[in-house]
Each structure stands twice: as structure tokens, then as C-alpha cells.
Amino acid sequence: QDLVFLSTQLRPIEEAQKVREVILKGAPKTTYVVDEPSPFTVRMRAEQEAGKKTVSLVGALHGELQPLLTFNALDPIDDVAAKVASRGIPAGLMELGKLGSGKQVYIPWMQATYVMVVNKKALPYLPAGADVNALTYAQLAEWGKALAEKTGSRKLGFPAGPKGLFARFLQGNLLPSYTKSMVTEFRSAAAETMWGDFKAVWAGVNPNASSYDFMQEPLMAGEVWVAWDHVARVKDALQQAPNDYVVVAPPAGPKGRAYMPVVAGLAIPKGAPDRAGAVALIEHLTKPETQVITAAEVGFFPVVDAKLPADLSPGVKLLAEGVARTQTAKDALVALLPIGLGDKGGEFNKVYFDTFQRIVLRNEPIRPVLDAQAEVMRGLIDATKAPCWAPDEPSTGPCPVK
Amino acid sequence: MAGIQIERVGKRFGGALALDSVSLDVADGEFVALLGPSGCGKTTLLRIVAGLETRSSGAVRIGGRDVSDLRPADRGLAMVFQNYAVFPHMTVFDNVAFGLRMQKKPREDIERKVRRAAALLQIEPYLDRYPAKLSGGQRQRVAVARALAVEPAVLLMDEPLSNLDALLRLEMRAELKSVLREAKTTTLYVTHDQTEAMGLADRIAVMQQGRIVQADAPTTVYSRPASTFVGGFVGSPPMNFVKVTASGRSARLDALDLRPPADGDLLLGFRGEDVQLVPPDEGMTFVVKVAEPMGSHLLLTGSAAGCPVRVVAPPTASVHAGDRLGLRPDPDRIAWMSQDSGLALDGHA
Amino acid sequence: MAGIQIERVGKRFGGALALDSVSLDVADGEFVALLGPSGCGKTTLLRIVAGLETRSSGAVRIGGRDVSDLRPADRGLAMVFQNYAVFPHMTVFDNVAFGLRMQKKPREDIERKVRRAAALLQIEPYLDRYPAKLSGGQRQRVAVARALAVEPAVLLMDEPLSNLDALLRLEMRAELKSVLREAKTTTLYVTHDQTEAMGLADRIAVMQQGRIVQADAPTTVYSRPASTFVGGFVGSPPMNFVKVTASGRSARLDALDLRPPADGDLLLGFRGEDVQLVPPDEGMTFVVKVAEPMGSHLLLTGSAAGCPVRVVAPPTASVHAGDRLGLRPDPDRIAWMSQDSGLALDGHA
Amino acid sequence: MTGARRLMFWSGVAALCAWVLVPIYLIALGAFGGRAAAFRWPKAFTLVNASLEQLATFLRIEGVWNAALNSVIAASLTMALSLLLGAPAGYALARYRFRGAGAFRLMVLLTRAFPLAILALPLTVVFIRAGLYDTPFGVALVHTALALPFAALVTAGLFAGIPRELEEAAWVFGCSRLQAFMRVVLPLALPGLAAAAIFAFVISWNEVFAASVLTVRNRTLTAYLLTVLAESPLHYRFAGGFVLIVPSVVFIFAVRRYLFALWGVSNR
Amino acid sequence: MTAPRWIPYALIAPAALFLAALFIVPLVQTILLSFDGGGTPDHLANYRKMAGDLNFTLAIRNTFLLVGVVVPIQLALAMGMAVMLQKMSTGRDIVLWIWTIPLGVSDLAAGLVWLALLQNSGYLNTVLFQLGLLDGPTPWLNAETPVTLFVGIVLAEIWRATAVVLIVLVAGFQLIPKEYSEAAEVFGARSWTAFRLITLPLLKPSIQSALILRTVLAFEVFAVVYALGGRNMPVLVGEAYAWQYENQNYGVAAAYAVLVMVISLAATVVYLYALRTRPETQP
Numbered sequence A: 001q002d003l004v005f006l007s008t009q010l011r012p013i014e015e016a017q018k019v020r021e022v023i024l025k026g027a028p029k030t031t032y033v034v035d036e037p038s039p040f041t042v043r044m045r046a047e048q049e050a051g052k053k054t055v056s057l058v059g060a061l062h063g064e065l066q067p068l069l070t071f072n073a074l075d076p077i078d079d080v081a082a083k084v085a086s087r088g089i090p091a092g093l094m095e096l097g098k099l100g101s102g103k104q105v106y107i108p109w110m111q112a113t114y115v116m117v118v119n120k121k122a123l124p125y126l127p128a129g130a131d132v133n134a135l136t137y138a139q140l141a142e143w144g145k146a147l148a149e150k151t152g153s154r155k156l157g158f159p160a161g162p163k164g165l166f167a168r169f170l171q172g173n174l175l176p177s178y179t180k181s182m183v184t185e186f187r188s189a190a191a192e193t194m195w196g197d198f199k200a201v202w203a204g205v206n207p208n209a210s211s212y213d214f215m216q217e218p219l220m221a222g223e224v225w226v227a228w229d230h231v232a233r234v235k236d237a238l239q240q241a242p243n244d245y246v247v248v249a250p251p252a253g254p255k256g257r258a259y260m261p262v263v264a265g266l267a268i269p270k271g272a273p274d275r276a277g278a279v280a281l282i283e284h285l286t287k288p289e290t291q292v293i294t295a296a297e298v299g300f301f302p303v304v305d306a307k308l309p310a311d312l313s314p315g316v317k318l319l320a321e322g323v324a325r326t327q328t329a330k331d332a333l334v335a336l337l338p339i340g341l342g343d344k345g346g347e348f349n350k351v352y353f354d355t356f357q358r359i360v361l362r363n364e365p366i367r368p369v370l371d372a373q374a375e376v377m378r379g380l381i382d383a384t385k386a387p388c389w390a391p392d393e394p395s396t397g398p399c400p401v402k
Numbered sequence B, C: 001m002a003g004i005q006i007e008r009v010g011k012r013f014g015g016a017l018a019l020d021s022v023s024l025d026v027a028d029g030e031f032v033a034l035l036g037p038s039g040c041g042k043t044t045l046l047r048i049v050a051g052l053e054t055r056s057s058g059a060v061r062i063g064g065r066d067v068s069d070l071r072p073a074d075r076g077l078a079m080v081f082q083n084y085a086v087f088p089h090m091t092v093f094d095n096v097a098f099g100l101r102m103q104k105k106p107r108e109d110i111e112r113k114v115r116r117a118a119a120l121l122q123i124e125p126y127l128d129r130y131p132a133k134l135s136g137g138q139r140q141r142v143a144v145a146r147a148l149a150v151e152p153a154v155l156l157m158d159e160p161l162s163n164l165d166a167l168l169r170l171e172m173r174a175e176l177k178s179v180l181r182e183a184k185t186t187t188l189y190v191t192h193d194q195t196e197a198m199g200l201a202d203r204i205a206v207m208q209q210g211r212i213v214q215a216d217a218p219t220t221v222y223s224r225p226a227s228t229f230v231g232g233f234v235g236s237p238p239m240n241f242v243k244v245t246a247s248g249r250s251a252r253l254d255a256l257d258l259r260p261p262a263d264g265d266l267l268l269g270f271r272g273e274d275v276q277l278v279p280p281d282e283g284m285t286f287v288v289k290v291a292e293p294m295g296s297h298l299l300l301t302g303s304a305a306g307c308p309v310r311v312v313a314p315p316t317a318s319v320h321a322g323d324r325l326g327l328r329p330d331p332d333r334i335a336w337m338s339q340d341s342g343l344a345l346d347g348h349a
Numbered sequence D: 001m002t003g004a005r006r007l008m009f010w011s012g013v014a015a016l017c018a019w020v021l022v023p024i025y026l027i028a029l030g031a032f033g034g035r036a037a038a039f040r041w042p043k044a045f046t047l048v049n050a051s052l053e054q055l056a057t058f059l060r061i062e063g064v065w066n067a068a069l070n071s072v073i074a075a076s077l078t079m080a081l082s083l084l085l086g087a088p089a090g091y092a093l094a095r096y097r098f099r100g101a102g103a104f105r106l107m108v109l110l111t112r113a114f115p116l117a118i119l120a121l122p123l124t125v126v127f128i129r130a131g132l133y134d135t136p137f138g139v140a141l142v143h144t145a146l147a148l149p150f151a152a153l154v155t156a157g158l159f160a161g162i163p164r165e166l167e168e169a170a171w172v173f174g175c176s177r178l179q180a181f182m183r184v185v186l187p188l189a190l191p192g193l194a195a196a197a198i199f200a201f202v203i204s205w206n207e208v209f210a211a212s213v214l215t216v217r218n219r220t221l222t223a224y225l226l227t228v229l230a231e232s233p234l235h236y237r238f239a240g241g242f243v244l245i246v247p248s249v250v251f252i253f254a255v256r257r258y259l260f261a262l263w264g265v266s267n268r
Numbered sequence E: 001m002t003a004p005r006w007i008p009y010a011l012i013a014p015a016a017l018f019l020a021a022l023f024i025v026p027l028v029q030t031i032l033l034s035f036d037g038g039g040t041p042d043h044l045a046n047y048r049k050m051a052g053d054l055n056f057t058l059a060i061r062n063t064f065l066l067v068g069v070v071v072p073i074q075l076a077l078a079m080g081m082a083v084m085l086q087k088m089s090t091g092r093d094i095v096l097w098i099w100t101i102p103l104g105v106s107d108l109a110a111g112l113v114w115l116a117l118l119q120n121s122g123y124l125n126t127v128l129f130q131l132g133l134l135d136g137p138t139p140w141l142n143a144e145t146p147v148t149l150f151v152g153i154v155l156a157e158i159w160r161a162t163a164v165v166l167i168v169l170v171a172g173f174q175l176i177p178k179e180y181s182e183a184a185e186v187f188g189a190r191s192w193t194a195f196r197l198i199t200l201p202l203l204k205p206s207i208q209s210a211l212i213l214r215t216v217l218a219f220e221v222f223a224v225v226y227a228l229g230g231r232n233m234p235v236l237v238g239e240a241y242a243w244q245y246e247n248q249n250y251g252v253a254a255a256y257a258v259l260v261m262v263i264s265l266a267a268t269v270v271y272l273y274a275l276r277t278r279p280e281t282q283p
């Protein structure tokens, strides 16, 4: 029987087809199955509890793999790590793959990040002196205001809908840019300022934002001209009309231009029916050739040392440029995905979103909200005893919320 | 003013003809009984008058107004359904009160009229029951009470007493008669009980296969049927018909001399009770096959001139199967029909 | 061997007593008609025999076997329901064939028997129709055909001919009689039509308020009623009862000398047709209130000795409202009842 | 009906048909209109550049036919099982008064009143242990649990309306309870059974969550496409939505006439 | 006939056993989970967390508002449609078919098409625009336009789920003999009165089923709500999902689920009581 490769990534229909037809070509015979993150976790947990596995290999985001470890569903794969050592995966990424457990839990598979996509129609309304490639939040706010006034509708967009990744923006871009921290400075004065500024930005954000899950649609519909989202979630717009858009780095705050790299990893469930096949498949997927094909076909970028070909499709090329701009910006500041939170990752996100909701959407006074939500966050961190991760300074013991 | 005029009403169910150009006038306050064999279209006619069935042709007027396109509710009538149609989810009281409530009568008025109708039909003890807990006859009486309670100008009744015992039916009949006469209700009444029709109706309309073949006063229908069908259908035992061939306005049957109104192949019609039993050589010869004592009379079945004949004799007569008798019909009560068409030969009434 | 023994069967609906210890034996092949006022418990009794209703007490045997706890299907009987209960989702053919199919009869057999039953009841033209497209009487005939088709050992019929016209009913009655007699079917037959009961039944059981008050041959029931109730209920017009006080086994009513079998307050019962009309001073005095010509006879309603009395006179008698006549009942056909209990005084039959 | 009333009546019918059909038409527009149509402003109400491309893409997807087969199996099983289990229960609720009838009603609904997805984890564990995981039969079982309460409830409502007398007549003519039920009650309840069947079929056909958690290889069509679709480009979502509508609409078309009794119900 | 006492139990047994086998264990586990204090003796911790959540009161309010508005409208609409079908002489099975098409439309597709209708650059706005009532894409579905958002969701739900009620009612109508409403009409009841006094009471068992069915489903609604309203209209089951999957807190999710269940059952009990029929009042 075929080996089952279950993935939460590359789900959209065209991409899944690419995986089956192109990326997996030459690999051991595989059934490629996709799941949304929610059923994915349930399934993995159920298989673990029932002690009977069908899935041999899982591909998922860092944050989605983390909870699996809390119920001990993943096999340590230090052996595989050794086999792919020669691929040139950066040590930092490999370290993420241990999920703070000391053993290799997943092998990095693909990476991506969050970028800003700008419809060229918005460029004329840029505030005087602003460089679209080096925006600040203040300029973004001004830009949004100008767009709203001149076009009659609010043209900034964030994916703040039920399935949107807006919390990642708050924790990976916004807060670190003002505080160089994701946890410790949560209720600092800088954070207070940040929220004040962001309220100004939000004044230019399309009111439908709380329904947006993927920004490519409002972009294509022309409802939004400036949007922040995960590369995979704007790709479609870029591929359709590569000439209409530019892709730029997210704005910067006083402490820099924070961004959050996203890593998808490959892991083997404990008791996988075909562990050997899974290992072979990991080897296939991390091959530089495969990684290049992956980038070219679906727009996720290599984790290995591989040169992207020059003849990328225009959309993917735009994305690649945007990602490059983000990573190479002078004031770039890496904010890592949360580590060690286990299954509290979701609630961690919720702290950010709730804070946003109360301060920005419901206009509650900033200080008391921050104090209250900081308590919630502290509870979460204490419960998991997670030490700090970048950009917070490393801590001994649970990461403190000051 | 609520006479019913039925004008050339026809009704087809798909291909089948249920009513074939039926015309009937029921005068205001008149009581007309519809009589006819099962399946002849009585219910259909009633339903068309009520507006429950669309007619295929013709028109219906009530009180001079063309109601053909009016909804049942606007025709101002009440009806007793052949299958009762009492509302299963209402108590007997509510059933009987239904029509009154529809007329938005005051509460006490309703109460009073319901009680009166219930008393009339002897269903007072059951006013609080649901119809499912009643016997068949009780249910039927509820249906009648419901119709009487509204004191309608026009009342249509479809075999309203069919499930009652003889005694009760007799009482009900008397009650109905007095109530309806008093209220001057125009009534169209379907029944298969001829005594009922005779006893109640001002006129009887006899239907046959979707047509009204005679509509006359009960005694006329009884003694001067418009056709052999009517003669055979009305009256128990039915009218006897004996084949006679006449020439020169005269005919002879055994020892009997007859004066028919026409020549040719005729039928001599006479009622079993309008006949004198005489010695065999003094009338037409009658051979008795069965003699049934029926309580109030003796029923003799046999044949005369090759035709089956039934005769009513006094209960005390001593006649036995196999006897030969002579029959002498009362010349005043003889009906002459044509053998071909079955229609009566003289146009009386 | 399929006689029915009903042994002290009682039935309560909640508080109400519907049957009060009913006992009745129907011999194998016998035809018993159940007669009684509306709501007296006839249907209930039939349903208990069929096994459709639980009895509160007593037992039912069929063919000697106690079937009280058997399912209806296992009792080997057929039934005609008062409200037909024809299956609306089956054609007439399938309705009639239903019982036969349940017995897994071969196809041709079914076909043949269905056609025979349908012919008997004159519903052949409708075999392919659904019951909703039939008239009331046609539906009722389907119900009867369905029961006859299975040729059951025991047949229960609940007013099976109530919706048929007189003529058809007469025919059906004759057909039923011959078919059932031929097949030796044990039959329990509810009817409110006394002529039907008289004409069909070997015995008539008269019910009153949940009890069988008399079960005898038709003529006995008619002429020797067991109580004033039976006398009043059976026969049309009902038996007349006149109050008489007797002493020394003798009593006098106007110009009439009577010889009652007992002393005290009695009722003199006599049939309206068992009476001679005599001059006013030669019998008991009868004051005519209404004289109704009924075709075969003249019905006189009036009073004698302060009691309402109805008398049947020959159709030719010339009697008018307001006349005073004398009545002389046939001494052989007189029934004596006690005024207190209403029961007959001599225990005949 | 007079002319004016008839006109009003039929306009009402037409308006309601439009109310239903316009959105369906729009789905079709989206399905055939391609990407451009999905993002136009102002929107076009006719098909501008009809393209079968995305529909064709669906039918080319690997495993789509297998998934369709699984869907049909699951939906048919669901229908059969929920009627088989639900109709007798409905009959009991309609015809008998027994202790625990109320409790049973509530228990049946209890399972349904609980959001399924929240039960997903323990349920999946049970299924894996029972060896029902990743089979269309397993999916059908869960879908049956979803459809059964309604099958029981709807048929109970219907059975209650069938005159008892008809059943009694069947008994008298030699039917056992079961036979009477099968020959008299069921046919008369056909409209209700059709309604319950439609409902069961549609529930199974459209259910995504259980179907995707409980299967890996043997996905139903809906699970196979919908999980994928949720994040696909808009015109694909329209096309997918459209593809999924078609079979259930065909099914409803096939059973629609059973919703109407061919005969009038009256026991006299 | 004597009904052996075991018969009804035998009839419900298959269904009961089936549901028990399939559901009882997971159900009990989940209910227990909702009372699990995570090692602490605080058994109501999850409920406290749920009640203290930002969206809790909103979700309660929205859910009840939605159910309270949608279900009665759907019942009335379905009833109207069913009556129309009854009155129709020709083509009624085709009309019924058209009216039940939305049954076959999944949540996702329904949300999609209503979004396409109502969004800024949607079909509704196109029509309004072409009529000159609007000068460009206008948002209707966000927090700043709560009324239109609510109306939009109500419309979508009505479109999507009225057919369920309709088929139950249509099936119920088939069993009401025509003669009763005929009798009512003859006795002077106008169509509406006849409907109210005769048809409605006789249809009560079917109405009860339809209402229970629809209400239980309505309390579980969220897909369409989220498609149209995003996070602007939190509803109970949506919150349960969010806690289960986004927030990965199964305890709070279970608490929400138990709450939804209790509410649905309460509603059901109300229907069972308010719309009970006495057996003797059935035809």
C-alpha cells in the first residue's frame, strides 16, 4: 500500500495537483492527502490515542507540529537529520525543528514569510517622502488615510477574519517593531504607544477586514490596495496580474522592521506504518532540485542551499523579491515563531487578537487592557514553562512578562 | 330568499362523466330530496353547489345570485358530508360551534345554539369528547348538529342519517322536518332511504347516471314515475312491469282487459300494493314463488305474463309458494311505459 | 367449525362502560344480526371479537378455541369496518385482493376470487381506480368485497350496506345471503336496518347500553319482544304500549276486555298492523292526530288511553286527522309487559 | 381561483423560484465564468467568457472519481441506515405511549444537539479502535447518527397522522404487525420517508468534518474537494460548489414525486 | 389489540443502541472534559473561562438573535410554500424540486454565493449601481453596518435552510385529508381561517418535527455566518470551533458544546411541550 503523506500545506487545488504530479515525481509511491489544520490535529491525536497509524509522513507548519509533540505523537528523527545534514539547512532552522525538546522532531521543508502586497494604483497616494520599500507604521497610517480620502474607501487590508493570520502580524511584525519583544515587553510603554499608532493605521483599513481570511481575493477584487499576508495567501493575485503589484517588506517601527519567517517541517509520526518510506520521502523533498521545483511551482522557498532559477513565473518572482527585501532590509529584525508553547500556541495567538479587538475595535482604554491580557499571557507561559525566544532575550525558566 | 338554481351543470372527472347537464330549481324554503343509485352523482352535485368541486359547465345560483365562482365560504350554506368530516382535533362542542364562531356570533349565542343542536341530535352527553371517542352514529350526528347549529339559509345534506338506527332516524327525521320548516331552510338532501325522502321532501329528484330524470312531489314520483327506471328504483318493492302489446288502444292480459293510451309494445306498470288478489281466472295469472311474511304485510314474489312481479298482500292472507292467483291492478294507479324508451306514455303532473 | 362464543365480555373506556358483560353464542354457519341504538356498543363488540380492542373482562372463543389473546391475524376472520377503512394507496383490485395475498393464494386464484367478489358487489368497472376516486357507496362496496373475497370462516360486518340505495341494498342483501349461506360463513352483522336484519339473520341480538337484551329468531324478536325497549326499538312503527291496570287477571280498556297474565300496573303491547279498526265504541278509543299515506299503507298516529299509538291502515282506508276510531288488537299477538321493569311477563322463546 | 388571484398566486410562486434560483445561477456563473468574472466590477449577469476549464480541472484531479464513489456509498448507506433505524423508532413514538418515550426523544436529539466537531477526537479514537477508520462505511455510520434523529422525528410526525383503522384493517386481513407496517403504514408514509431520505442523503453528501477526519485515503467527494477548496481561488470554489450541488440536486429530482401522495388520504 | 409492552422498546432499541454505541462514549468523555479542571479541583474552570471570554456574551446574543429571527421566518415561509404547493394543480413536483435545491448546497457554497451577492463589489451592489442608487462598491457586511450584516446573514440562512422545513411540512400535508378544510370552508371559514383552525392543528406533529430540526440546526450554525460576517458576528458554535482548533483548548470548547447542547435541548423540550398532540385528536 502507498505511503500516506498528510499535509496541511499546499492544500489549494492547483497546488495539491502540482505536488502529486510534479514535486512527488521520482519519490516513493505516495498518497498525498491534505487536511486543514483543525482536522489535522484531531486526526493525529486520535491516531495517537488509538495507537494505530495510517500516516507515515506529515508536513505542517512549525506551529502545527508543536502541539503534536505535547501528546507525544512524533518520532525523534535525529537519524534523518544526520542523513540530510549535507543539504545545507541553516542551523537556526534545524534548531527550530527540535521544538525545544533537544531531539530533532521535524526536518525543515519549506519556508515563507509575511509580506506586504501593494497595488500599483496605490503608489501615487504615498505620503511625501515615503519609500514604499521602507515604510514606517506612521507612514502606513498616513497612506491609508490619504487613500481613504482620495478614493472614498479604505484600502488597507489585513486578514483579520476567522481563518486569517492576523495574530501573526501582531506578534511577529507589529509588536517586535516597537519593543523588540514578543512576550516580555507586552505591556510596556512602547507597546502602549504601538497600540495608539496602530489605531491610526486601522482607521485606513477596510472595514471588511474582519472577514478577510486570504488577502488575495480582496486584492483581486480591488477592494484593498495594500495588504499584509502570508506569501502563499497572496500568491494567486500576483500570478494573475504580476504587473499590477509590487511586493514589499512590512513597515518598520522604532525598534526595526520585524518579520516572522515561517517554516514548514516534515515529521514522522510515532509508529508510522512505513517509516523507511517516509525517510526516503524526506530525502526526496529536501533535495535541492526538489526544493527549487517546489519554489517554482508553489512559491514556498527552499530551506536548503539552492539557487532559484532565473525563469521563475512572474508571480513567484515577485514573491521572491518581496521575501528577499524583507529578509535583507537594513533594519530587519527576526521574530521567531513561538517555541515551547505546546498546545497553548493557539491561546497565545488569541491573547494578541483579543488585545487588538479590545483596544482597536472596541476602543477600550489601552493600559488596563494590556494589564489584563498580560496576565493571561503570563498564565500561558507559566503553564508551559516556555523560555524566551527571539527577539526576546533568552531566559532561564519561563519567559517573564514584565 | 335563498332558492337554488342549478343550470345545466356538467362535471367530468378526467374522461368520466359524473354529471351530465343537470338542471334543478329548489325554491326558497323548499326541501328537495336527491335519490339515486350509488355512484350516480349525488355527492358530486352537492359538492358543486357547495363550491367544493369545480363544475365543467353550467352555473349555480343561490338566492338569484350567480355563485359559480364564489368560494364556499361566501355561499352562505352549510353541509353535512357523507363521510362526516368532523374535525378530529376539536371537541364535539367546538365542532358544533365551528360555523357559529365563523360568523362571529356572541359567546352566549353560540353556547345556546350549540346546546340546542346537540339536544336535538341527542349528543349532549358527548359535548366534551373528541370525535375519535364516539361511535359511528354519534359522529354522524355531530356532523348534522354542526350544520343545523348555523341555521343556514341553504342546507346541503349528504346521507345525514345513514348510520343511525331506525328509531333514532325516525325521531331525527321528525325533528329535522320541523326545524327546517320553521327556519324556512332551503334544503337539498341526499338519501338512499326512500321513506325518508317521502316523509321529508317537498319534492324528490331522482338521478340516474349523472342526470336528473324526474323531479316531482313524492306521491307523483311514487305513483307516476317518469320512466321504468324511476318506477323500479322508487318504492319497495319496486313497481312491477309487465309486457303488453296493444293495438287499437286496447290490450288483453290473461283475463284482464286494459286500455293503454297508445299502441305497440308497452309496459304495464303497477305497484305491488295497488293490486287486488282475485281468483286465477279473473285477472292476469300470477304464480307465487316465495311468500315472505314481513310483519306488517306478506310479500309475494312470482311472475305474471313472463315478467317477475312482487305483490303485497295483507299479513293475514294465506298464500303459499306455488299458488296461482289472479291479479287485478287498480286501473287508476296504472302507469304505462314504452318498451323501447322506458319513458312514461302520458305526461301527467 | 367456527362458531363464536362471546362470554361475559366487558369493556370500559376509561370510566365509561361500553360493554357490560355481553354473552352471545353464534353457531357455526349462523348469521346473527346485531341491532341496537347508536352508541350501544355494537362496533365495540365486533372489534373485541376481531381482536382490535382489548376487552376489560370475559373471553372470546372462535371454533371452540379461546382467541382472547390471539392477534387479529390469527383469528381467521374478516371484517367490514363501519367507516370502510379501505386502503387509500391501493387500487380497488389490490384492496379486494389484500386478504387473499396475505394468505399467499396463487395468482390466478386471487384474480378469480377478486373478480367474483367485485362482480357480486358491482364494482368491476372500478377495479383499477384508487378509492379516493370512488363515491361513498362504491367505497363501501369495496370494503365488503374485500371481506367476502377471502371467504372467511367468520365474518364481521359493521353496517356494510348503510350507504347504498334501497334497490342495490336489496340486491346485495340477497347476494350476501346466498353467498354466506353457501359458504357456511359464521356471520356477525351490525345493522340499523331492521328489514335487513329480519331478512338476513337467523337470529337477531338486540343490544341496549352495552348489554344484549334479547337474542332470538327475527319473528320472535318482532312479535314477542323481551322488553318494552325491544318492542319499541324493533319494527316500524314501533310496538305500541298502552297502560293498563289489571286485577284478577282481567282488565278493561274502554270497550275492550283483556286477559293479562298477571295483576298490577301493566303495559299492553301490540303492533300497529296487528290491530283491527272498528267503530269507536267497539274497542279502545283511538284519536287520530296525523294520517300519513305511505304508499303501501296509511300510517295513523294518535293516542289511546293517554298513550301515543301508531296504527297501520290499508292504503285505501279513508281516515283523517281528528277522527275517533276503535282499536281491537289481535289477541294472539298481544305482548304484556310489567310497567315497572319493562320486561315481558311471559317467558316465551 | 379568479384571474387576479391566480395571477397573484403564480407571481408568488415565480418570485420564490427566482429567490432560490438566482443564487444558484450566480454559482453557475462563478463556476463557468472563470477568474475574471469573479472579480469584475460591476458584475456581469451573463456569462461573458464561458470556460469549462475549472470544472474540467476538478474531474481530472487524481482520486476524484474514487471519492465520488465513496460519497455515493456513504450517502446511500446513510439513507438506508437512518431510515431502517429511524422509521421504527418514529413509529414507536407515534403509536405507543410508553415510559421513556420522552427520554428517548431527548437522547436522540442530544446526540444531534452536540456540535459534531467537538466530538471529533473521541469519536475518531473509537472508530480507529473499531477498525472503521478510513472506510466509507465508517463515514456512513457517523452520518447516520446525524440523520437518524431527524428520520425518527419526521417519520413520527407522519406516522401519527396515518389512520389507525387502516392498520387494523390490515391486521384483520391476516397481516402481522410487521406486515401491516410494511404494506399499509410505510406506503402511506412515503412522503415522509422521501423527506427523511432526502435529508439523510443531503446531510451525508454535504458533511465535511467527520468525513475528513475519519478518512485518509477513502475520502468522500465533499471532504476531498471542500478541504481543498476552502483555500482555493474563488472561481475554483464556485466550480467546486457547483460540482457538489449537482448530484444532490439530481437525487432530489429523482425522489421529488414521492413527496406527494398519489392518492388522497381518507379512511372512509 | 393488546400491544405487548415490549414492542415500543424493541422498536426504539436499534436506534438507541446505535446512537449509544457510537456516541455515548465520546459524548460522556466530552462532557467530563468540560468539567475537567486540568488537575485542579476547580471543575468549573472551563465554564468560567468561557463565560469570561471576550466574545461570550456577544456569541450568546447573536446566536439567540439569529435563531429567534431565522427560525420563525423560515417556518412561516416554508408554510406558505407548502400551502402554495398544495394549491398547485400542475407542475408542483417541479416547483418543489426547485424550492428544495438549496438543500443540496453545502455551507461553503452557500456562504460563497451570498458573499458574491452582498459583498462590496457584489451582484446586489451592481444592481443598485446600475439603478443609480449607489456610486460604487459599498460595504454592507462589516462591524460598521451591523444591521445590514445581520440582515444579510438572515437572508442567507433563510435561503439555505428553509427547504428542510419545507419538505417536512410538504410530507405532513399529504396526510391531512382534504375533507376537513373543505368542511371548514363550507362553514364560512376563509382560506386563512381554515388554515389556522384546521390545517395548522392537524399539521402540528409535522410542525413540531420541523421546528425541532430547524432549531437544533440553527443553534449549530456558523459556517455561513463566518463566511459573511467574519469575526463581526461571533456565534456559539463558531466560538466552540475556535477554542477547539485555533486556541487548541479542548476543555473550553467542550464547555461551549455542552452549553449549545443544553440550549438546544431546552428549546426542544419547549417545543415538545408546547406542540404536544393528544393521540385522540389525530384523524
Ligand SMILES: Nc1ncnc2c1ncn2[C@@H]1O[C@H](COP(=O)(O)OP(=O)(O)OP(=O)(O)O)[C@@H](O)[C@H]1O
Pocket: B132, B133, B134, B135, B136, B137, B138, B163, C013, C014, C016, C017, C018, C036, C037, C038, C039, C040, C041, C042, C043, C044, C045, C082
Ligand atoms: N375510544 C373510545 N373512548 C371512549 N368512549 C368510546 C370510545 N369508543 C367508543 N366509545 C363509546 O362507547 C360507546 C359504544 O360505542 P360503539 O362504537 O361500540 O357504538 P355502536 O353501537 O357501534 O354505535 P353506532 O351505531 O353509532 O356506530 C359509545 O357511547 C361511544 O361513545
Ligand SMILES: Nc1ncnc2c1ncn2[C@@H]1O[C@H](COP(=O)(O)OP(=O)(O)OP(=O)(O)O)[C@@H](O)[C@H]1O
Pocket: B013, B014, B016, B017, B018, B036, B037, B038, B039, B040, B041, B042, B043, B044, B045, B082, C132, C133, C134, C135, C136, C137, C138, C163
Ligand atoms: N375524484 C374522482 N375522480 C374520478 N371519478 C370520481 C371522482 N369522484 C367521484 N367519481 C365518480 O363519479 C361518480 C359520481 O360520484 P358521486 O360521489 O357523486 O356518487 P354518489 O351519487 O354520491 O354515490 P353514493 O351514493 O355511492 O355516495 C361515481 O361513479 C364515482 O366513481
Ligand SMILES: [Mg+2]
Pocket: B042, B043, B044, B082, B158, C135, C136, C137
Ligand atoms: Mg355520495
Ligand SMILES: [Mg+2]
Pocket: B135, B136, B137, C042, C043, C044, C082, C158
Ligand atoms: Mg358503530
